[in-house]
Amino acid sequence: MVVQILAAAFMASNSAQTELTIYNQGFGLVKEVRHLTLKQGRQAVAIEDVASKIDPTSVGFRCTSDPSAFSVLEQNYQYDLISPQAILNKAVGQKIRFVRTMGMQREILAGTLLSAPTAIVANPQGGQSQTYNGMVIRTDDNRIVLDPTGEIEVDSVPPGLISKPTLVWDLEAAQAGEKIVELSYISQGLNWSADYVVTLNGLGKGDMQGWVTLNNDSGASWENAKLKLLAGDVNRVMDRMRLPEGRAMFKSGGIGGGGGFQEETLFEYHLYTLQRPATVRNRETKQVSLLEGHDIPIRKKLIVDSIAGRYYPQEGEVGTGDIKPQVRLEFVNDEQSGLGMALPKGKVKVYQRDQSGSVQLLGEDQIDHTPKNEKVSLVVGKSFDVVSSRKRTNFTRISDRSVRESFEIELRNRKETPESVYVMERHYGDWTITEKNRPFEKLDSNTAQFVVDLKPNEVKKIIYTVETKW
Amino acid sequence: MVVISLIAAAALASGPSHTELTIYNSGFGLVKEVRELHFKQGRQTLNIEDVASLIEPTSVSIHSITDPNAFTVLEQNYQYDLINPIAILNKSVGQKVRFIRTFGNQRDVLEGTLLSSPTAVVASPDGHNQSTYNGMVIRTDDGRIVLDPTGEVEVKQVPEGLISKPTLMWDIDSAKGGDNTVELSYISQGLSWNADYVVTLDGLGKGDLQGWVTLTNNSGATWENAKLKLLAGDVNRVQPVATINRSMAGAARGGGKSLGFEEESLFEYHLYTLERPANVRNHESKQLSLLEGHDIPLHKKLIVDSISGSYYPSEGEVGTGDIKPQVRLEFINDQASGLGMALPKGKVKVYQRDKSGSVQLLGEDQINHTPRNEKVSLVLGKSFDVVSSRKRTDYTRINDRSVRESFEIEVRNRKETSETVFVLERHYGDWKITEKNHDYEKLDSNTAQFVVELKPNEVQKVVYTVETKW
Numbered sequence: 022m023v024v025q026i027l028a029a030a031f032m033a034s035n036s037a038q039t040e041l042t043i044y045n046q047g048f049g050l051v052k053e054v055r056h057l058t059l060k061q062g063r064q065a066v067a068i069e070d071v072a073s074k075i076d077p078t079s080v081g082f083r084c085t086s087d088p089s090a091f092s093v094l095e096q097n098y099q100y101d102l103i104s105p106q107a108i109l110n111k112a113v114g115q116k117i118r119f120v121r122t123m124g125m126q127r128e129i130l131a132g133t134l135l136s137a138p139t140a141i142v143a144n145p146q147g148g149q150s151q152t153y154n155g156m157v158i159r160t161d162d163n164r165i166v167l168d169p170t171g172e173i174e175v176d177s178v179p180p181g182l183i184s185k186p187t188l189v190w191d192l193e194a195a196q197a198g199e200k201i202v203e204l205s206y207i208s209q210g211l212n213w214s215a216d217y218v219v220t221l222n223g224l225g226k227g228d229m230q231g232w233v234t235l236n237n238d239s240g241a242s243w244e245n246a247k248l249k250l251l252a253g254d255v256n257r258v259m260d261r262m263r264l265p266e267g268r269a270m271f272k273s274g275g276i277g278g279g280g281g282f283q284e285e286t287l288f289e290y291h292l293y294t295l296q297r298p299a300t301v302r303n304r305e306t307k308q309v310s311l312l313e314g315h316d317i318p319i320r321k322k323l324i325v326d327s328i329a330g331r332y333y334p335q336e337g338e339v340g341t342g343d344i345k346p347q348v349r350l351e352f353v354n355d356e357q358s359g360l361g362m363a364l365p366k367g368k369v370k371v372y373q374r375d376q377s378g379s380v381q382l383l384g385e386d387q388i389d390h391t392p393k394n395e396k397v398s399l400v401v402g403k404s405f406d407v408v409s410s411r412k413r414t415n416f417t418r419i420s421d422r423s424v425r426e427s428f429e430i431e432l433r434n435r436k437e438t439p440e441s442v443y444v445m446e447r448h449y450g451d452w453t454i455t456e457k458n459r460p461f462e463k464l465d466s467n468t469a470q471f472v473v474d475l476k477p478n479e480v481k482k483i484i485y486t487v488e489t490k491w
Numbered sequence: 492m493v494v495i496s497l498i499a500a501a502a503l504a505s506g507p508s509h510t511e512l513t514i515y516n517s518g519f520g521l522v523k524e525v526r527e528l529h530f531k532q533g534r535q536t537l538n539i540e541d542v543a544s545l546i547e548p549t550s551v552s553i554h555s556i557t558d559p560n561a562f563t564v565l566e567q568n569y570q571y572d573l574i575n576p577i578a579i580l581n582k583s584v585g586q587k588v589r590f591i592r593t594f595g596n597q598r599d600v601l602e603g604t605l606l607s608s609p610t611a612v613v614a615s616p617d618g619h620n621q622s623t624y625n626g627m628v629i630r631t632d633d634g635r636i637v638l639d640p641t642g643e644v645e646v647k648q649v650p651e652g653l654i655s656k657p658t659l660m661w662d663i664d665s666a667k668g669g670d671n672t673v674e675l676s677y678i679s680q681g682l683s684w685n686a687d688y689v690v691t692l693d694g695l696g697k698g699d700l701q702g703w704v705t706l707t708n709n710s711g712a713t714w715e716n717a718k719l720k721l722l723a724g725d726v727n728r729v730q731p732v733a734t735i736n737r738s739m740a741g742a743a744r745g746g747g748k749s750l751g752f753e754e755e756s757l758f759e760y761h762l763y764t765l766e767r768p769a770n771v772r773n774h775e776s777k778q779l780s781l782l783e784g785h786d787i788p789l790h791k792k793l794i795v796d797s798i799s800g801s802y803y804p805s806e807g808e809v810g811t812g813d814i815k816p817q818v819r820l821e822f823i824n825d826q827a828s829g830l831g832m833a834l835p836k837g838k839v840k841v842y843q844r845d846k847s848g849s850v851q852l853l854g855e856d857q858i859n860h861t862p863r864n865e866k867v868s869l870v871l872g873k874s875f876d877v878v879s880s881r882k883r884t885d886y887t888r889i890n891d892r893s894v895r896e897s898f899e900i901e902v903r904n905r906k907e908t909s910e911t912v913f914v915l916e917r918h919y920g921d922w923k924i925t926e927k928n929h930d931y932e933k934l935d936s937n938t939a940q941f942v943v944e945l946k947p948n949e950v951q952k953v954v955y956t957v958e959t960k961w
Contacts (some may be wrong), residue, residue: 074620098614103607104625105638111727125595173638181696184584184606186613194885209620216549232567234549240612242652249594297565302652304572306548323759342633343859345725348759368729370550375762376755381513381720381888382521383758384727403725404759405833406862416936418960421892426936435862436756478864 037244041211041301043235044255045366048076049211051243053204059091065375069187073240074210079207082190086201094192103182108310109156110137117158121171130169132158161385197467204338210239213250215311215367217388219319219350219399220380223373227319227352228380231312231367233282233293238300245298250282252365252390283309291363316361324351324432325409326445339383343410345403346442348384355394364391371401406435407442415486423490430483434475444471444483450491458487505543510717512682512771513762514706516836519547522683522714524675529663530562537661543679544657544711550678551659557672566662575655580627581608582650588629592642598759603629604910605778640869679712684721686837688858690820690869691790691850694843696941698789698822700830702781702837703819704752708771708776709885716768723835723860724760752781754833761833784830792819795902796915811882815873816912818854825864834861838905839869876905877912885956893960895925900953904945913939914953920961927955 040052077098084090094423106122109117112134119130119272135157143149155168188204213235221227233250281292293311301307323346350371354360371383384401415427434440446461446469454461454469461469471483507524514520522543539792548569555561559572572578580588583605590601606628614620626639658677684706692698728735752763763781771777793816820841824830841853854871861867885897916931916939924931931939941953 073613077614098815100613102611102613102623102625103628104623105628106626108628108636108638125597127594134524175636175638176595176634178630178636180608184608186611218552223758232549299566302568302570302572304570306569306571308551308567321759345860368549372574375720375757375760377763379511379513379523379720380521380649381722381757381762382515382678382726383760385729386727387729400727402727402759405724405761405860406756406759408862408865412935413937414933416921424921433865435864475726491859 026464039243040249041243041246042249043211043213044251045253045301046207046255048207049239051204051206051208051241054085054345055202055204057200059192059197061194061197062098063094063193065192066190066192067187068204069183069185071186071188071204071206071241072210074238075186075188076207076209077188077203080188082202083207084200084202085236089195090198090200091192091194093162093190094193097189097191098186099151099183099189100186101182101487102186103184105173106138107182108175108179109134109173110139111182111353112175113137115179116176118174118232119158119169119171120174129149130158130160130166131169132160132166132169134164154491159175195303208239208241210237212236215365216308217364217367217369219317219369219371221350221371221373222320225318225320226316227371229312229314229317230310231364233311235307235309236307237307238304240303242300242302244300246301248295248299248301250293250295251287251290252293252363253288254390255290259436280407282309291365300337312362314358314362317358317360318350319350319352322351323347323404323407323440323442324445325411325432325442326447327430328447342412343408346407346409348401348404350399350401351396353394354391355397361393363393364388364397366390369397369399371399407440408433408435409442410445414484419488423488425486425488427456427484427486430471431480431482432473432475432483434478439477442473442475444473446471446485447470448487448489450489452487452489454485454487457483459483461485496821500577507714508529510714511720512714512717513683513720513722514682514725515722516724517726518683519678519680519728520530520710522677522679522712525556526673526675528671530663530668530671532665532668534565534662534664537663538738539659542657542659542677542712543681545680545709546657546659547678547680548659551675552677553661553673553675553681555671555673557670560666560687561671562663562665564661565664568660568662569657569934570654571657571662572653573657574649574655576644578653579610579646579650580605580644581610582653584608584645585841586606587647590629590640590642591645601629601631601637601642603631603635603637603640605629606636614780616835664807669726679710681708683707686723686835687778688834688839690787690839692789692841692843692853696788696790697786698841700782700784700787702783702834704779705782706771706777706779708773708777709773713770713772715770717771719765719769719771721763721765722757722760723763723833726760732752740743751779761835782832784828784832787822787828788823792821793817793874793910793912794819794915795881795900795912796917797881797900798917814879814881815826816877818871818874818878820869820871821866823864823866824861826942833863833865836860839867840870841871878903878905878911879912879914890956892957895956895958897926897954897956899940901950902943902945902953903950904948907947909947910945912945914943915939916941916955918957918959920959922957922959923959925956927953929953929955931955 038054040049080096083094115134117132117134121128136154138156139151141149141151158166158169160166169170213233216232216234218230219227282295285292325344325346327344349379350461352358354364366389368385368387370385372380373383375381386399388397409432411430414429415425417425419425430444432442447467451466459471461471464470475481507526509525511523512520551567553564574623586605609627610622610624612620629640632953666682669708679795684704687703687705689701690698752765755762795814795816797814809926822828824834836859838855838857840855842850843853858867879898879902880899882898883896887895889895900914904910917937919937929941931941934940943951945951
């Protein structure tokens, strides 16, 4: 039945005005406006030029010119594609020809196909298995030929097979005429993320630029689409592979005359609309400028954290030896710092100019969705010229359930500039620092922080004794 | 459609007039190219094709050097929908295709309309997508359906949107027309460098050090006359690069001398600039001399460390039997030693001349990034003629939570020269040495060090008793 409807169906005309909302979880919502000429009564409408990564259960179809113009009886996503195998499997009992050459002559073996090359066979246990059978034909003079060779020709494509995955609607139209319909569906293979570039001036300040990076691997291209980006953690029942990115602030007025993004709050999320139409091609990565900040005060921090990452240290050689301090850059995302805008999740690349004036990459880190007035802390790399060595100098058992340990952390600044180093010492259980050669701050129940200021070429030691009960 | 014609109209940018290449030791490079471009006024498209094929598309940046406000970038695109037979055929469904084949010694042309694309992406109702391989089916002009036709395939045209090379495309709005010098920068994978050192001992306690840079380019691009910079340091990247390269180079400051490279401190790293332009070709390894130091005082150290490496010794036969002392070579990276320069990560090979004057390899070790004034300690091998035997001579249980043990370490010098042997004894828990025949130093809470001076052919014993509580 459907087949006949299909045959009668005309293809809908191409997208007139497309709107693309891309989510940072790796999917997009496509809205296309199309013009349809309907006749009165029941009919089929087929659309085949949709993204190949369409989610067929997400398709919506409605008439914008007249909401009651038609009712949708059925909506189908057909993907029984034409292929040699599919044709042969459906051509059993039909005429088939094998064209082969014999010396200089062309020979045609014609017959009726008796077996499909592959078949699904049910077994008595209720399971199914696919079998490969090969082909058998009966020729017109009643010979049975097994596995004939040659280029295969059939008379027609069996009904129901189509060239491309196709959306087919079974519509009941109240009256004939030209209608404007909106088709919407979700497609995988669309994603966007924020990318930031921070350029340090070497004097404690930096500029930041934010970009939107959009990737289209959905199988479709859209010309002159209205582009929207939704930032926020949107729940979907089946999580797709990629977690995405967030939000951004716009450069006011966009870039140049072309029009940048306009932001609005939508539900618990933010929606960004590009102020000009954009063309999104298949297999393309597109970047559009999103925001800018200037003269942001940025603090460098060197951190020695000997057992960071290990949940619970064991007695013994943990966290000793040479430790290279981690280099962090920190800034506050507020107006005073020249920012004060929502920063969507994304990668941050940090650059600085060298003596010859050319820009060098210092490192890269990932930030989470960061609302305004929050602190941003980036791990840039490890220090080359500031080094530390840590050892446990003593271990004494006080009682069955308590020990006394002494530690020595030597910090060496091999640079010509002064540096401050933050040393994090982590202890577990009920611990008390009983002796120390410099003050510390208890950051949480497991962490003591010592801050050491080093002059150029200076070497300093932190020595302390800790008693732990459990 | 509009955009396609824009592309057709877009001028391909000229090649770079000047290139700077900064290579990082973690396996990537920052490429900066200066290009002369001619802009017309208004909105236009700019294409650049000749970039490294391992480019990271989100790292691309372009700006004008002649006039920072000359143009604004509306969009930046990286297109990678490349021409290939499958891509052409997938986009040619419904178009005419021709199969040219030979038949005997005749040429035979089969022409028809392509009904199925060789591969297709099909969505399933659960939201997943799968790619299927279909094979081709054509309908000939006389209505025959031919399955999997053979022959050389011809199509009339390349479908729209397919391109020959990955292409960077900018949508640019230029305030005025004219020539512009622009800087294009991007990060490319496939570039790496590492440092290799050669130490030649004179046999009298001194040695010379030579440092080399080995540079590898597998990025897919070739740069002629590029300014070459190497950055030494542990730079953080969000996605670790597949190949982790050890290495880096150093530059000199102080007693050592850097060759051809200019060194500067940049942020927490070191940057080395080659003073002359270099050609860096694709699939090329290049070695450049980096630094040298002469008459460096080197100390040989023999270490007997019976349970080094076994993290936590269990009661029993651990660390007993014959132990070959480890041979270490140590020097201080300071000006007094003829060095005093940052030594980037890399392999160090140690050579010495034999009596006939030819150079022999003594061993090889890896050093980490080493700032000036730090000690370098290389493990070269194991001693042949100095041997030691270790045994536990007594074990007594004092109570439920303490034991008394006695150890004897015999050290034998079978050489005609005097040697000093460092014996490291490691104990865990709360331990105390109660009796001993040699002095020791407690290096940390788990290690006691006995230093034994041996005359030629001398045999000495270290005997001690330790009590351990837990």
